[in-house]
Amino acid sequence: MIHSVLLILSWLMPLLLAATAIIAPRLTWKALVFAGFPGLAAVFLVPVGSSVEVPVLLLGTRFGLDQVGMGFLFLTTVIWILAAWHAKGYITTRRSSFGVYFLLAMSGNFGLILAQDMVGFYLFFALMSFASYGLVIHERTPEARYAGKVYIVLVIIGEVLIFSGMAGVGTLAGTTSFAQFGEDWVSQGRGALFFGALFLGFGIKAGALPLHVWLPLAHPAAPTPASAVLSGAMIKAGLIGWLRFLPIGDAALPGWGAIYIGIGALAFIAAALYGCMQANSKALLAYSSISKMGLMTMAVGVILVEPDSATVVIPCILVFATHHCFCKGALFLSVSINRNDVSPGLRRWLTTFLLLVPPLSLAGFALTSGEVAKTMMKVGLSASISVKALTGLAVLLAINSLLTAGLMFRFCWQRFKHSPHAHQPPGAATFLAWGTLVGIVIISPLLLVTFYPVTLGKSLSIGALWSSIWPVLVVSAIGAVLVNRSWLFVPRWPAGDMLFLYLLLTRLIEWFGRVSSRFATAVSVDFLRKLFIPPKAGYHFKSLLRQTESRLGMATVFGLVFIGLLTLSTYLLFEHI
Amino acid sequence: MTAHLVITVVLVPILASIFTLFCGDMMRRVVCQIAGLTVLGSTCLIAYQTGHSRDVLNIVLSGWEAPLGIRLYLDGLSALLLLTTAIIAVCITFFAEAYFGVKARSGRLTFFWPLWFLVWAALNGLFLSGDVFNLYVTLEIINLAAVAMVALPRTHESLKAALNYLVIAFLGSLSYLFGVAILYTSHGTLDIQLLAELAGIDGPYILAAVLIFIGLMIKTALFPLHFWLPPAHASAPTPVSALLSGLVVTASAYMIIRLGFTVFAPLMHTPLTLLLGVLGGLAVLWGSVHALIQERVKMVVAYSTVAQLGYVFLALPVVVSGSDLAAMVWYGVLYFVICHACAKTAAFLAAGTLINVVKHDRIAQLSGAAQHWPMVFMAFGMAGVNLIGLPPSGGFIGKWLMLQAMINSGQWLLVLILIAGSLLAAGYIFRVLGIALQTSEDSRPPVPAPLQLTLTTMILAVLPLLLGVFSQLPFSLLAVGSPFGALP
């Protein structure tokens, strides 16, 4: 009983609190931190495998907790709770609107992890995606609006893709329950088409390579706690979507696997490189997220090629996702922490130390969660790929380690050198939430070892330790020499890299539309002129539409249509019998 | 017990209509509220009883059996429609009370009330009719009263719209009547169930079907016979627009479904449905594109009605009688129509509230309006969610069922149209919202929107979302007396 209640309350609580905002916005704001507690409680109290049926909701929906869901729910609830706490000190304007969007997105994120059928998943996914639009545009600056526009366009495209994919899969498989639809649908009829739609639709959320353009724009624009949940938790929703919808671990799909590995590897390297050229700390972190998601995409690809490896690789993905979520969340939150706000002395030194932990961890320095996660991923993947591929993987990992170290070096440099005095120091909650999260990052190697005992030992070997230390040392050495030579940091590439290509594309479509409508108007207006009455307005698409509409209202046209339809349908029917 | 309630829901609005014609202002208000709440209560009881007993009810008035007498027929579909109509109608009643305000105490606008209750009575009668001729009579009452209401403002454009509407609707009903006459000639009965049993495809039957369908297509404003709808719906006073777009077109859509799956079920897998599907698809696209280029909120909503009604016909080509697909289409279309009724009324009421405070509804000049009247735009947005067909709205469930039927039968073109229609709907809803959500420098202290207007709008905007989330109850009610049994 208590399990069912927790499973439902996890997503219902934020939703209810969001609804409360209509009546009592202050109460909602006060309770923001507690919205995620039922979810966290569910992680610890609800045993894996329990589920609850809610028949009145949407043609019958099931919520449940499985191994994968449990892993994701843990990291998601923790980051949301801490981000909420951080927000209480950080957000000073438009609190109620932020609170409502935040809670709605939170409810969506928890719900999609727990949903055990497609329609429920889709509903919560849509709720999360649309609500986070409100988070992205929270500042209402032109940049935020622009980022919001790019984001919402991609979200809508994603929704359409997911919806069509889901409808297709549901129809081919004959069920909407995740547990039942198996892998047969991929090989049927248009299965590949639906696979593609789902791949792209969730890829947008997961920041997969050609579709990642919203991330580097949305993160700098959103308020810090929102960026933390966007990058820490919501980006993983795309990954969950893949794991839930696609027959991962059930069917061998080498073609799709190769695509996944290819774009994953590309993102893994290219995004990290591009991120090094970012002037904005949050854009830099966004590129780092794209790069790390690339590694997880590669892991998914490996499972698609070798379905049997799922039992080994999925825990690796979970470990990596957990590490990345906490680490990236802490990094984003530290953007709003300024060393100079703290009174000099021991506290400032402590702050400095805490500021250094997440970058080191993300760069995979020895004994941090980053090292544990990376080693585990390496070992997990090496069990299921060929020797040649393993060499490639090792090279990729080494390059990425260097680039990530570079990224983090630049990040720290920006934080310590360029951080100006804040006009008003953020509230105490901001510091406390950030400190707690960094604390979690510090102890997360222990956490990971507790939750996933396999990681122990693999990450403590001399080789692993050495491979985790040298990139940081090399980059720090190079950086220390060059840090005052500003030319190193001159390259400032705009955030959003490939976006201009899409913009070009929309221009092209617009141009094509204009030309073709002009052409169509020119042709059909002449045609209409001969048929009816000369047009009054110029050759314009809108006026053509309006004119046609008013023509339809003319008695003659109407009468002819009426008689025409009458004869046509009579004829059709008589022809039929 | 239920029989008495059924009589009540038809009789009380008629009585209210007569009373409101004669009594003074105070008395009128009391009568409106009492009548409205009585009918709402009765329909709730009817729906409960029907859902509980799971029986259809036949009421033969004063002992006159068919074909001479009037037979009332109550199944789950009728009960659900009665209930939805009652909820919408009560909201419109309270809305109109506040909207017309003092202006309606004397002069021409007082005629709104008798006409409105007449429409309500006829709607209830229509949903309860068990024979094709009663359908005709009730539909005619609805139309005549609706035309009179459109003409109420007595401006040039409203008179013109009313006249156009009247001519077209009259032609439509004549066509329908001709069809009914032919059906009676060849089968000797007007009863829907008897006709359904006797129906077999022959010459007169086809003629009757064509005439009846064309009549109903005109009334449902199917492309290209839709041109009368947007001017009529947009130039009327807002409560009238809301009830025209929310309830009146629902009535004719209901007739199409009711007759299409009973009397004309044998025609459901002929080229006729293909034609209807094509026209429905064109209506979806045409209406949506026109909604995109309108300059006034009410025109956007009115063209959206044209588009949304297209969906009623769009799914018909996939129906192959007796299969699961037919059941899916039946449930999907009906659910869609019911949710559309609520959402469309809410959208019009939101536009009306806006007119009440800003005195215009030109989209270009609404920049920043959402700051001043957030609740109004929230209601509009929630209604929009249903019109687009996003989850968790009921419109989503309706479209989802239609979509599944289309995919199952491999009609990919229809799937494409449905998705394109949803995208276009997102376009015209977000176009209005986008402009309203802009931050404007204008910091005039706004006139607050009257609570009664906002509240009724909000109730109707939330309703389709509730229908989407809690769909089990309405579906189990629909299953009572459904030609297909429960949803597969």
Place this chain on the structure above:
Amino acid sequence: MTVALLYSITGFLLFLMGICGLIFRSSLIRRALALNITASGIFLFIVAQAYKGESALPDPVPHGLVLTGIVIGASATALMIYLIGVLRYVSPGDNDSGEEE
């Protein structure tokens, strides 16, 4: 050819004539009349169906239908003529009520 059939065909022709009038006449009054002719055609058709032969009594139901139809038709015509009448006195842009846009 029976009398009933003759009536039916005449009714159908009247129906078509009415629709033609609706299409090809622009005057509003003429259109209203055309619609009435259409209606009369249908009524004639229905009444003709009541004929059951020399010896049998005619079927009363069609008469009922036609009577109802005539009442509705008359109301619709009245409303139409009223609207046409008022339309003459209200020019475009005239807003004599002042309640709506």
